[in-house]
Amino acid sequence: MTIRTKVFGVLGALVLAALVQTLVALQMARERGWGREDADRTARVLEHLAVLSRAVLDMQDALKGFALTGDPVYEQQYHQASELYNRTLTLLPENGTVTDVRQLERLRTIDARVADWHAAVWMPVFARRRSGEDVAAFVLREGRPREAKIREAIDRFETHEQSTLAVQRRDTSLRYTRATLTLLAIPAAAIVLLLVFIVVVTRVVLDPLSVVAESARQISAGNFSVTLPAGRSDEIGALVTTFRDMTAAVQRREQDLTIALERQRQIAREYAALQAQAESQRKQLLATIDTVPAALVIVGAPDGRVLLQNGAAEALIGPPPRTSDELRRSRRRLRTLRRDGRVCPRREWAVVRALRGEVVVGQELTIRHPSGRLVPVLVSAAPLRDEAGTITGAVVAFQDITRLHEVDRMKSEFVSIVSHELRTPLTSLKGSLQLVLDEALQLPKEERLQLLRVALASTDRLIRIINDILDISKVEAGGLRLHLKPCEIGELVKQSIQSVEQIAWSASVRLETSLPPDVPGVVVDPDRIVQALVNLLSNALKFAPPGSTVRVDARRNPDGSVGVSVRDEGKGIPPEKIGLLFQKFQQIDGSDSRRVPGTGLGLAITKALIELHGGRIDVWSELGVGTRFTITLPAAPALAA
């Protein structure tokens, strides 16, 4: 049976009970009313009886009065009383006050006795008084017993009515009490029923519901082991069944979620691993491209923002711009110049062209370094595409070709100088021979001989220049072969002195040597060492003012190596030029005139030669004092000093 049925049943019972109670109460109220009606009637009967009694007494008094006095007033009085009596008598049964047959019987009895008295006493009295007879005794004799009878009848009636009234009153009050109790019983019963209802509902509905609610709480806390009220076939039973199903579903879903969560975690772990892998690959890439000497920048389409750049790029063009502000500034900085000095429009930039899909190789541009310096670069760029072939970015390589340009410049300068150097002796050669051969000139013999000497000297000079160029080329190419022999440095010094004696003499410069005996021997290519020494001596003689001394000192160094120094007393070399000394094509400013002009290769060759021997060359100079070049050669291992 369902709860609804039970509830309705109980409610119905409640209502029914209430109804019954109400009906009962109503009935009782009505009966009480009735009771009261009866009592009232009886009271009225008594009242009327009282009036009747009074009227009868008045009639009797009137009679007595009239009998004694014969006063017509008493007659009047008698009639009035009689009238009242009659009225009252008829009134009683007329207005429903007296309905009972016995009551009517009693009334009739009274009336009969009154009529009897009236006939037996009043009439004769009335007639005898007129005749003057003594009526007192008559009244007494005839009246008294009849009055007593009347009295008795009335009394009897009264008594009866009074007792009836009492009974009725008691009855009424009983009824009243009963009705009140019944009326009170309704709410009492209602309350009781309500309590019953509550108990029922509590037991049948609320308790199971709170069990279910508690179970729900448990389940939401994760505890799936709950006991539910079982085996009911009503709504609670349906709820429990549904709840149980839901619990099962929730449990299943929780399990599914746990599995899914675990899978998500798994995926997250894999993703993190992939990310770490990607990051390490990225780092690897970065490390790789950092090793590339060229500046590499990877930009993303379509705006060319920097995705990756290596250390060389950072050094060349600065750190990648992070804000759009920085981007704008960097773009302005990258305003590039073409080789011809004109501004290269953006659409022609290698990176822009690459982003359009073009592969650019070897574009020569000038960019502005963050420091402000203009840097010539060689730019190559290529687009980067994804699997679909869409351009995702570009890779741009810059190469700082300042050095290259520098080298180029130096080379063309070298060519220019060499060309000049070659043409000069050629001019002398050609010119002198032309003049010698020219009959028309008719030069004296002395002059002719001089010209021929000039021609020869020019030839020698040409040979020297060409040899220098060849030497430096061989050194550069790594093809210079040394023919090593054990030598004494002193011998080599002497040889080189001999070579430059003439020049020293014509320059009025003294040559001095210091060659101590303890200088160890060396294993060297003697020609090359002499070449080096001659070069140093030539330079020294270039700078030595007339009258000064050029010294060559050889010594044994503390570590066993051999040192040879060439010192002049010339004007010295400015400190900023010392670093350039040994570089190719560098010319040191000669003094007023050039005695042994060079190609700027001499010192470079000298340095290379010495270093090929495993030695080194150093220079010291002080402006206004002089210059000293020092060669250090390793001692020969096997030879003793």
Next chain:
Amino acid sequence: MSTRVLLADDEPDIQLIARLALKRAGFEVTAVANGAEVLARVAEVQPQAILLDWMMPEMDGFETCARLKADPLTRDIPVIFVTAKAQESEIDRGLKLGAVGYITKPFDALTLGSQVRTFLGLGAQPA
């Protein structure tokens, strides 16, 4: 009266040969070794032509020419460059300075004189 030429070249051999070649052509030659000396002696020598080597120490031919042309006293003396440098741009620079011409090295000693004459707008050498 022979034309006076002031010749500047840092190579003594070139000085010798150029001097002889020009003398052969009838010029009177004064030779100096660099540009500074040119400026120093131009007033004294009063040459009708100046032959300048391009590459010289202290003051090169270019600077010398510039200075000569800047000085109203020497502006009108014709300047000829004698140079081993053969680059277009260099020659251009020289000519823009106001030189009347240039002679490349190695020059032909036998025709040096007539070349100078031509530059100076002089006729052929009197026999």
